[in-house]
Amino acid sequence: xxxxxxxxxxxxxxxxxxxxxxxxxxxxxxxxxxxxxxxxxxxxxxxxxxxxxxxxxxxxxxxxxxxxxxxxxxxxxxxxxxxxxxxxxxxxxxxxxxxxxxxxxxxxxxxxxxxxxxxxxxxxxxxxxxxxxxxxxxxx
Amino acid sequence: xxxxxxxxxxxxxxxxxxxxxxxxxxxxxxxxxxxxxxxxxxxxxxxxxxxxxxxxxxxxxxxxxxxxxxxx
Numbered sequence: 620x621x622x623x624x625x626x627x628x629x630x631x632x633x634x635x636x637x638x639x640x641x642x643x644x645x646x647x648x649x650x651x652x653x654x655x656x657x658x659x660x661x662x663x664x665x666x667x668x669x670x671x672x673x674x675x676x677x678x679x680x681x682x683x684x685x686x687x688x689x690x691x692x693x694x695x696x697x698x699x700x701x702x703x704x705x706x707x708x709x710x711x712x713x714x715x716x717x718x719x720x721x722x723x724x725x726x727x728x729x730x731x732x733x734x735x736x737x738x739x740x741x742x743x744x745x746x747x748x749x750x751x752x753x754x755x756x757x758x759x
Numbered sequence: 760x761x762x763x764x765x766x767x768x769x770x771x772x773x774x775x776x777x778x779x780x781x782x783x784x785x786x787x788x789x790x791x792x793x794x795x796x797x798x799x800x801x802x803x804x805x806x807x808x809x810x811x812x813x814x815x816x817x818x819x820x821x822x823x824x825x826x827x828x829x830x831x
Contacts, residue, residue, distance in 0.1 A: 627799065628809065634800060635813050636824075650765075694828040701827055705816045714819070722823040 621676065622710045623661060624703060626654045636702055637695065653689035656680060660707070673711045674747060675740035677704040678729075682739060685730045697726050708747065715747045767792065 624632070633648065660676035662669040670676045684700030701722060708715045717725070725742055728734045734742075769777070781788045817824070 630800060631806075631809065632813060635810070636817065697827045698824050701824060702816065702820075705820055706813065709812055709816050716819065717823060719823070720826075722820070723826050726827055 621660070621673065624657055624680070624707050624710075626650060626657060628706075629653050629657055629703060632702055632706060633690070633699055636699060649687075649689045649691075652687040653684070656683035656687045656689065657703075659683040670736065670740070672740070672744075673708060673713050674744040675736055676711075677708045677713075677715070678739035678743055679736045680704055680707060681726070682729045682734070682736055685726065697730070701726055704743075708743070713747050713749055715743055717743075717746050721746065 630648070630650070630653075657680060659679045660670055662679075668676075670679050681700050681704035684703055685697065688696050690696040690699055705715055721742075725734070725739060729739055777788055777791055781791045784791065
């Protein structure tokens with residue numbers, strides 16, 4: 620069963636990240652926008668998950684966080700959106716280890732609306748390993 | 760400090776309980792709610808499994824996340 624990120628966990632992620640890496644603790648947060656974004660991976664159609672696997676679910680929450688913008692600061696919002704996707708994958712037994720410039724690339728493309736959830740999910744899967752230790756095949 | 764206004768909808772019974780607590784404490788309801796929220800966040804912060812997982816994810820992706828912050 621998929622373990623989703625709750626709104627309270629997301630708030631804790633934000634406080635943990637901002638406290639950890641940035642000098643200023645002041646920010647504005649839209650919890651309603653966050654809740655909308657966090658609900659997206661749970662979407663179903665006719666009782667079937669809309670997003671097929673953990674990679675697509677992570678992609679969906681990343682893209683929705685970028686579009687809903689629960690944090691007013693654009694840079695922080697990008698960082699927290701990516702962190703949410705990374706955390707989601709981690710708690711579902713996957714470790715996304717994007718190459719050095721890959722994460723900024725995917726986030727920029729997603730933010731610009733040039734990616735579908737499916738495409739981003741495939742991109743995530745390419746550099747994702749599962750808890751069993753097996754890695755997804757990398758790019759050819 | 761920046762302040763954000765929020766609207767909070769509560770079940771009537773819960774609102775009345777909160778009102779009673781605030782009256783006994785001699786504090787505004789908003790202060791009771793703020794304290795409850797901070798307690799909740801602190802409890803989550805001290806959840807060891809959650810914190811360990813968050814720390815692991817941050818350590819593995821620290822540079823990549825920081826780079827996102829500098830993206831125009």
